[in-house]
Amino acid sequence: MCKTDHERGHPMPSYTWSDVRKHVTKDDTWIVIDGLVYDVTKWKYKHPGGQKMLFNQAGQDCTVGCLSVWVSVCVSVCVCVCIGCLYVWVSTELMKDFRELRSTVEKMGLFRASPWFFGFVMFHILAFEFGGWFVVYYFGTSWLALLVAALLLATAQAQAGWAQHDYGHHSVFNNSKINKVIHIFLLNFFKGVSSAWWNYRHYLHHAKPNTIRKDPDIRLELFFLTGKVLPVEFGKKKKGFMPYAHQHQYWFLVLPPLLLPLYFTYEVPYFLWSRKNYVEMFWMASFFVRYVVMFQPFLGIGGALAFYLFVRFIESHWFVWTTQMNHIPMDVDYDEDLDWVTSQLKATCNVEQSLFNDWFTGHLNFQIEHHLFPTMPRNNLHKAAPLVKSLCEKHGVNYTCKTLFGAMKDIVG
Structure with missing residues (x-):
């Protein structure tokens, strides 16, 4: 049993990860936030990000994901659907450092807009x-x-x-x-x-x-196959009708x-x-x-x-080249239940900073920082970039930054 929850006034039951991962259907959906287990089967219909967003996280630890995307609403409302805690909940060193980094950028005032x-x-x-x-x-x-x-x-x-x-x-x-x-x-x-x-x-x-079946922005298989997994899958099953071997040519049209x-x-x-x-x-x-x-x-x-x-x-x-250059050339795969930082860094890359690049892309050239801190005002993203890069270097996480032309070229590649 977990120790007494001050809001409930009585001990909470504990669950293992094996228990949590049994509840991953639309009619039975559990998630984990900060080591606490939530049954969001009914509440997911009220979630401001939409029910599908929570269902995509079913059976997973979405602590930082929730913190970054609607956590204030999620935690405040989810109190009523908290059903227990994990028997063992361990946060990795990377995620511990990321929490400290988030606290640091908050103290720096980088979440205050100009x-x-x-x-x-x-x-x-x-x-x-x-x-x-x-x-x-x-x-x-x-x-x-x-x-x-x-x-x-x-x-x-x-x-x-x-x-x-x-x-x-x-x-x-x-x-x-x-x-x-x-x-x-x-x-x-x-x-x-x-x-x-x-x-x-x-x-x-x-x-x-960049998660197959869960990210609508990469649902392009009617015309294009992105990443390394889908082309193999479509080839083996002989799916699709487009001449995918030439997609780099008809992309422009x-x-x-x-x-x-x-x-x-x-x-x-x-x-x-x-x-x-x-x-x-x-x-x-x-x-x-x-x-x-x-x-x-x-x-x-x-x-x-x-x-x-x-x-x-x-x-x-303008829109397609700018929005896709940060994602399409990166890893595209099925959900591997990775931690927040690793999953965002595998799917995003940056483009070099310049006055023109910042204006032309609406500061989406700092896609990595934007994905790690979605509510950070875009004009502050460049201030967080050196700190994020140091975090990645410390933990051996790939931090990719390209030229504007190079990033666009890589889409076709």
Whole structure:
């Protein structure tokens, strides 16, 4: 038996890892946080990251994962579903050092956002958006004017994509409601996507990056096979219908140009409609109304929508290359139940810091630090990088950093 729990007032039963790992189905889900065992079978439906996120952690120690992704909510609510503790719970030296590192960066104030930085980010997004409209208004609809306008608008949309990422991770304001409102404004109204859809996909990605069947961002097997495991599996079972041996060639014609203007245009409305999320559907529709109002006087309704697709086509290249260069070239495998630090480092890599790289990638060039500390404001990630690198060197964990061109080249490789 565990020693007395002060909140329960009576001894708690103890379990072995063998006991915990028997409860890994959707109808019977246990997880471990800080050596305590939680039955989240019913509560997982209320989890802010979605039930699938917790189910992906079933039978595992998700202490630091929970700490990094919604731990405050998870622990406070999970008290009511704590059923006991592990008979033996040992934290590795790596995880002990990581906890100390997290405490250090908190004391350094790296989880406090700069209002000046995020104020400038928002201002320059709106400036690019206005600039795109103004070019068409002032110079007309010649091919050159439309091209310049499209580049400005695509820049605004790409930078808004990086900005919404900050609010989606609740790394700007301490008040989660304010973060959520601005997140919906940027994604639904400004970009015509969906906050709920993004949350669903992105939290799953962070909990199990590059994990087959658990990370939606690598569910590409309809067209592409990533990593070293899936190609062998598909080859042996003769699965799939694409000429995967040539995927490095047709990549340029499929994912970068078509992900945003084609696939996401279908997936996002389907996601909202299937969940009857009519509020977000309304705000998403308001984006298209806004776009037509902005450009209908110059291009007509059909022309405005065609212009929108062209802007998305440009942005899609920017988005795909930037987001995939940190993950696709790294290890892609089934869930090996690794500790938090090792699992994140195997699936992520950094890109060298420069003023341009930071701006162009929305500071996602510090993907390692972002995955280890998802709620850290992005302008502070570079300050945590030397400490994380020292931790990795101490424990022999690979810390990969590439040039911007090299990281993009490795996608094709």
